[in-house]
Amino acid sequence: MFSIILSLIFPIYCATQIDIFIESQCPDTVRLFKRMKTLLDYEQINEYVQFNFIPFGKGNEKLVLNKGYEFNCQHGNKECYGNLIDSCVLEQLDQIEQLRYLTCIHQEKQNNEELINLSLKKCVQNQECVYERTLKCVQSKFGNYLQHKAAKITLAQNLVEIPWININGQHIPEFDKKFKQNPLKTICEQIDCEKIKVTF
Numbered sequence: 150m151f152s153i154i155l156s157l158i159f160p161i162y163c164a165t166q167i168d169i170f171i172e173s174q175c176p177d178t179v180r181l182f183k184r185m186k187t188l189l190d191y192e193q194i195n196e197y198v199q200f201n202f203i204p205f206g207k208g209n210e211k212l213v214l215n216k217g218y219e220f221n222c223q224h225g226n227k228e229c230y231g232n233l234i235d236s237c238v239l240e241q242l243d244q245i246e247q248l249r250y251l252t253c254i255h256q257e258k259q260n261n262e263e264l265i266n267l268s269l270k271k272c273v274q275n276q277e278c279v280y281e282r283t284l285k286c287v288q289s290k291f292g293n294y295l296q297h298k299a300a301k302i303t304l305a306q307n308l309v310e311i312p313w314i315n316i317n318g319q320h321i322p323e324f325d326k327k328f329k330q331n332p333l334k335t336i337c338e339q340i341d342c343e344k345i346k347v348t349f
Contacts, residue, residue: 165339166199167328170303170313171251172206173231173259174224177329181312182255185332188248191347195244197340202247204235205296205303206311217293220300223311229296230262230287234269236295237286241279 171178188194207223222228235254239247250272257268266284273279286292306313306320314325316339328335337347 165197165336166201166317167336168201168203168315168318170203170206170306170308170311170315171235172223172228172311173204173235173254173265174222174228175206175311177310178206178312179255181329181332182252184329185248186252187333188336189245189252191333191342191345192245193345194336194340194342194347195248198336200244200248202235202239202251203299203302204232204239205299206232207308208300209304210297210300217290218297218300220296227259227261227265231259231265232299233287233292233296234265234283236299237283237292238269238273238279240286240295241282 169181171181205220205222206228208221208229210218210220213219220229220232222232235251238250242250253272254268257264257271259265259268269283270280273283286295306315308320312329313320314328315321316324324335327338333347334349336342
């Protein structure tokens with residue numbers, strides 16, 4: 150009992166927050182999630198790291214009367230649609246499921262809305278309700294709000310490249326670079342991975 154109380158007062162790990170700004174059609178985002186796939190082998194890491202995935206990237210938005218927000222994206226309309234899909238999916242999933250979904254969707258061909266929808270269905274294959282809710286979300290005011298929220302957070306960063314990675318609310322170029330090269334190793338420099346039995 151005493152050890153439980155002690156661990157609550159003096160936790161073994163300090164929580165780390167990692168914000169990851171992404172785009173649905175960005176080749177560098179695809180490469181990042183290929184490397185992040187290794188994190189799925191160590192799900193316990195998610196107890197000590199909070200990931201925030203923000204799908205907007207290099208773009209802009211404008212408010213149109215009676216329509217909500219309209220978005221322009223670096224890689225065109227298909228990217229805006231893909232970002233919106235991601236925003237709607239991420240809203241429904243816990244962190245492990247978010248990572249699993251993103252590592253899947255970013256390995257799929259997404260050359261148009263039809264292919265994006267097929268990729269979505271594949272990547273939430275055991276969660277039919279997520280697929281159906283996502284398609285409704287995309288057409289809704291709530292979906293528009295979610296994408297506006299992602300745009301607002303992204304535009305406040307003055308980012309120069311995608312992916313763009315912050316740790317604990319700050320952009321540290323060295324951390325950004327190291328994380329893109331080896332996410333698992335970089336995380337283990339922030340938390341004690343010995344008890345998680347991480348092997349490189």
